[in-house]
Amino acid sequence: MPVDSFRWLPGAIAAYYRGLPLQKVEPIPWTPLAKPVERCRFALVTTAGLYMKDRDAPFDLDGERRNPFWGDPTYRVVPRDARQEQIGVAHLHINPTDLLADMNVALPVQRFLELEAAGRIGSLAPSHYSFMGYQPSNSEWEKRYGPEVAGRMKEEGVDAAFLTPT
Amino acid sequence: MEAAGISTVIVTPMPYFAEALGAARAVGVAFPFGHPLGHAGDRDEQMKVIGDALRVLREAPGPGTVEHLPYEWPDFERWKTEWQPAEPSPIVALLRERMRAQAQERRGDPTA
Numbered sequence: 001m002p003v004d005s006f007r008w009l010p011g012a013i014a015a016y017y018r019g020l021p022l023q024k025v026e027p028i029p030w031t032p033l034a035k036p037v038e039r040c041r042f043a044l045v046t047t048a049g050l051y052m053k054d055r056d057a058p059f060d061l062d063g064e065r066r067n068p069f070w071g072d073p074t075y076r077v078v079p080r081d082a083r084q085e086q087i088g089v090a091h092l093h094i095n096p097t098d099l100l101a102d103m104n105v106a107l108p109v110q111r112f113l114e115l116e117a118a119g120r121i122g123s124l125a126p127s128h129y130s131f132m133g134y135q136p137s138n139s140e141w142e143k144r145y146g147p148e149v150a151g152r153m154k155e156e157g158v159d160a161a162f163l164t165p166t
Numbered sequence: 167m168e169a170a171g172i173s174t175v176i177v178t179p180m181p182y183f184a185e186a187l188g189a190a191r192a193v194g195v196a197f198p199f200g201h202p203l204g205h206a207g208d209r210d211e212q213m214k215v216i217g218d219a220l221r222v223l224r225e226a227p228g229p230g231t232v233e234h235l236p237y238e239w240p241d242f243e244r245w246k247t248e249w250q251p252a253e254p255s256p257i258v259a260l261l262r263e264r265m266r267a268q269a270q271e272r273r274g275d276p277t278a
Contacts, residue, residue, distance in 0.1 A: 028188040
């Protein structure tokens with residue numbers, strides 16, 4: 001059965017999203033997988049608003065409170081050896097309880113380390129990337145931070161990215 | 167990222183947008199927002215979703231491949247609110263306030 005993309009939303013918000021005029025990207029950008037998954041290096045990307053509490057500032061939620069039509073477009077790096085207790089969540093649009101208990105729900109670093117150990121993927125890159133998904137305007141992602149993250153991935157030899165918008 | 171030479175696969179609770187906007191490869195999950203890979207602490211469920219996403223990454227015949235995964239989320243009624251933040255987000259609070267004000271105006275309420 002197809003997944004109903006609007007099942008979790010209150011009616012008025014679902015109607016708003018269904019009514020958005022959407023322009024399909026044509027042609028869809030496409031990079032064929034360069035090698036078997038078992039030899040690919042992976043990077044993970046989420047929009048769950050995760051950050052490293054002991055090292056980085058959270059996303060700018062006060063800015064969003066001052067201007068509800070704005071969302072912090074920056075990103076944070078989460079290293080492959082991040083421990084659960086180092087993870088914070090700064091995102092005003094979701095309940096963070098489960099992410100604070102188990103980041104693998106959105107950024108499956110530990111699952112991918114297991115896949116790496118089992119030889120089911122080539123390797124997990126050193127760095128992974130967390131954005132905060134409330135973005136009334138995507139322009140900063142498109143113009144600045146998306147290309148920046150793609151560049152960092154290339155520097156780390158990443159073949160494939162595993163993306164979890166929330 | 168695809169344009170930069172990195173192959174991608176997306177795991178999303180809203181495959182509608184992957185289809186409408188044009189994603190290279192995606193899988194849709196019937197999981198609430200904030201839970202793209204399933205339940206906290208459920209390693210097997212997380213691995214199933216990841217395994218399916220990696221299969222789509224490996225086998226997708228071309229751009230625009232979106233597969234809907236069959237996994238269910240129990241206790242739907244409770245989770246319709248459980249995934250939401252304890253406090254409404256600033257935009258939701260603002261829009262609710264505006265709608266309330268408009269409704270009061272329509273009624274000719276002098277305190278509006």
